[in-house]
Amino acid sequence: MTLSGVITGDIIRSQTLDKESQAAALAALEHTLNWCQKHYGVRGELYRGDAFQVLVDQPQYSLLVALLLRLALRTLRSGSDPIDARIAIAIAPAEQEPERVATGRGEAFVLSGRQLESMSEQRLAFSSPSPALQLFLPVLFRYLDTHISGLNHNAATALQLKLLNPELTHDALAERMGVGRTSYTRFINRAGIDTLLDTLAMFEKAAACDSFWDGREMNFKRD
Structure with a gap:
């Protein structure tokens, strides 16, 4: 089965935003999803008024897509605070052509959804059935989450x-x-652009590295 990246997220405290801020947040997410679809072929969907899910057929770009979605919100303001989101990324087998992304099936969808449900203070998290990736990527994501959360406008x-x-x-x-x-x-x-670009490059290599999948027979979509 082909590996995919699935991103599941929701806008933090969306019910406290005024209508103008809610509309701006959804428009920013929609614009970013359209850009990512054009450049990376992702399929994304907004649902429930404050949630989104994205299927990334080339899973090595999942982190870049997630960061772009989060930055699209953090460049907006609601009062003095930036708007933000919780985002969970999973890389695992997934249904390739779901009728709707939000109702997609497969391990990647399950892992991403469960990861999001388990997040409280954390705003960026990773999950995978690969024991090797689980050794270091969740920790890396916590550091990256702290860094992104600390960026000013x-x-x-x-x-x-x-x-x-x-x-x-x-x-x-x-x-x-x-x-x-x-x-x-x-x-x-x-x-921290240099370190961040290095982090993205490392994630891309790790996500597409056959040796990290513990002998599981997987197919990867590559450029």
Whole structure:
């Protein structure tokens, strides 16, 4: 069976948001899902008014997609606080062509949903049937979660722009953000861009590494 990534998430304290903030959050998620569909072929669905689920056929990109979804919310504000989400990623066998993503079947859907239900304070978590991946990725995700949760608005915006436009220079990204190059460089460095890109690269390699699947016969979709 083919391995897939499944992302399940919900907006934190969505019922406390005013109607304008709720609409902005859903629009930001929808825009990001459309971008990820265009660039990575994901299938995503918003449901229940504050929840979302994404099927990532190339599971090595699951973390990037999850970060983009979370940053799409954290660049918004409700009062003085950023809007945020809990997001659970699972990599496991999954139904490849579900009629609706939110009703998809397979181990990846089950693991992702259960992981989200078990999350309280944590806002980014990982689950997999691979014993090797479970040795280190859940811990890595806790560190990454703490880092993303600590980003201020400018750092989150700078990071979002960089991940969406990796080919652009700092000058071009600064122009899009409406700040000077020096300010943009300060914001993106505050976001820990070099370490974060290394983390994404490591996740991509680990998720697609056959040796991490303990002899299980799995198929991977690759570029």
